[in-house]
Amino acid sequence: DRAKASRMRHLRYLEGQDEQHQRRLMLVRDLQHAAAQGQLKLVYQPQIDTKSGEINGFEALMRWHHPTLGLVSPDEFIGLAEQSGNIALLTRWLIDSVGRQMAEWEARGRMLRISINLSAQDVIDPALPDRLESVMHHYRLSPARLCLEVTESAIIQDPVLAHRTLEKLRCRGFRIAVDDFGTGYSSLSQIRSLPIEELKIDKSFIFGLDDSADDRTIVRSTIELGHNLGLEIVAEGVESSVSRQLLNELGCDYLQGYFISRPMAVEDVPDWIEQYDSQKSTGKGSDKG
Numbered sequence: 001d002r003a004k005a006s007r008m009r010h011l012r013y014l015e016g017q018d019e020q021h022q023r024r025l026m027l028v029r030d031l032q033h034a035a036a037q038g039q040l041k042l043v044y045q046p047q048i049d050t051k052s053g054e055i056n057g058f059e060a061l062m063r064w065h066h067p068t069l070g071l072v073s074p075d076e077f078i079g080l081a082e083q084s085g086n087i088a089l090l091t092r093w094l095i096d097s098v099g100r101q102m103a104e105w106e107a108r109g110r111m112l113r114i115s116i117n118l119s120a121q122d123v124i125d126p127a128l129p130d131r132l133e134s135v136m137h138h139y140r141l142s143p144a145r146l147c148l149e150v151t152e153s154a155i156i157q158d159p160v161l162a163h164r165t166l167e168k169l170r171c172r173g174f175r176i177a178v179d180d181f182g183t184g185y186s187s188l189s190q191i192r193s194l195p196i197e198e199l200k201i202d203k204s205f206i207f208g209l210d211d212s213a214d215d216r217t218i219v220r221s222t223i224e225l226g227h228n229l230g231l232e233i234v235a236e237g238v239e240s241s242v243s244r245q246l247l248n249e250l251g252c253d254y255l256q257g258y259f260i261s262r263p264m265a266v267e268d269v270p271d272w273i274e275q276y277d278s279q280k281s282t283g284k285g286s287d288k289g
């Protein structure tokens with residue numbers, strides 16, 4: 001009968017909640033050892049210059065291969081790491097791994113620009129600038145080759161402290177980008193006072209470029225205003241040749257997205273670069289994806 005069915009549904013709902021809860025507890029517990037046990041990996045997604053098509057650099061994105069749960073998405077574990085106070089551990093691993101990787105590429109003659117993502121707590125960590133600087137120094141890398149991506153919402157949580165850390169980082173020569181721009185509550189006028197050089201327009205606006213006049217307007221005016229403030233503009237989430245074409249017409253400086261390439265394993269990066277460059281030089285373009 002109806003009452004019984006409804007009780008069953010509620011029970012299943014509670015069980016579902018419980019499973020979610022169990023999973024979160026497990027992830028938080030295991031996060032603490034993920035780096036030490038070699039379960040973290042970085043994948044790299046290329047970013048190209050819109051006009052020339054040249055490779056500008058790569059964004060390093062974290063992956064967690066959990067021993068029993070399999071691949072866990074950063075959208076799930078980064079938030080948990082922040083809430084449970086474990087993010088500094090992950091960021092330390094990130095900075096170290098990226099430094100080592102850049103040095104290895106450089107030793108083989110590849111000077112690549114790399115972007116990494118910082119979380120809200122990293123941005124207010126007073127030890128971060130020194131840590132970043134010492135890793136770059138250790139591997140003899142120029143800080144200008146490392147771009148630090150920070151979301152608007154991370155800055156908004158503690159604007160004064162965040163501003164201070166970013167100023168320090170900027171002074172030491174790191175490049176700073178605002179990530180997921182358009183999804184937070186800040187406006188370009190608030191962002192103007194920050195020591196940044198790059199805006200990454202959130203992919204949700206880029207997805208809509210083909211068929212939403214509103215999204216086109218938002219993207220167009222972000223690019224215009226950003227340029228007027230002396231910022232370079234990156235579009236993330238470029239999935240089609242149509243959006244690539246539109247972004248080219250709108251004057252977007254750099255493109256990143258599945259249309260160019262999905263994030264790839266570190267060992268695939270050299271081959272990808274070679275293939276991409278040879279396609280470009282034979283005039284076939286990169287439009288094959």
Ligand code: C2E
Pocket residue numbers: 045060061062073074075078094117118119149179180203236237238239256257258259263
């Ligand atoms: P994000 O920094 O905005 O990175 C872009 C995300 O969009 C990545 O998801 C990337 O794989 C995805 N993406 C890129 N191009 C396309 C496209 O054309 N279509 C679609 N559908 N997606 C695209 P991912 O790797 O799952 O990372 C999600 C978020 O997790 C990142 O967003 C970033 O905020 C965070 N994250 C990743 N790695 C790290 C890290 O090392 N540290 C911190 N603090 N956060 C990280």
Ligand code: MG
Pocket residue numbers: 059116117149179
């Ligand atoms: Mg990012």
Ligand code: MG
Pocket residue numbers: 179180200202203236
């Ligand atoms: Mg983003």
Ligand code: MG
Pocket residue numbers: 180
């Ligand atoms: Mg994002």
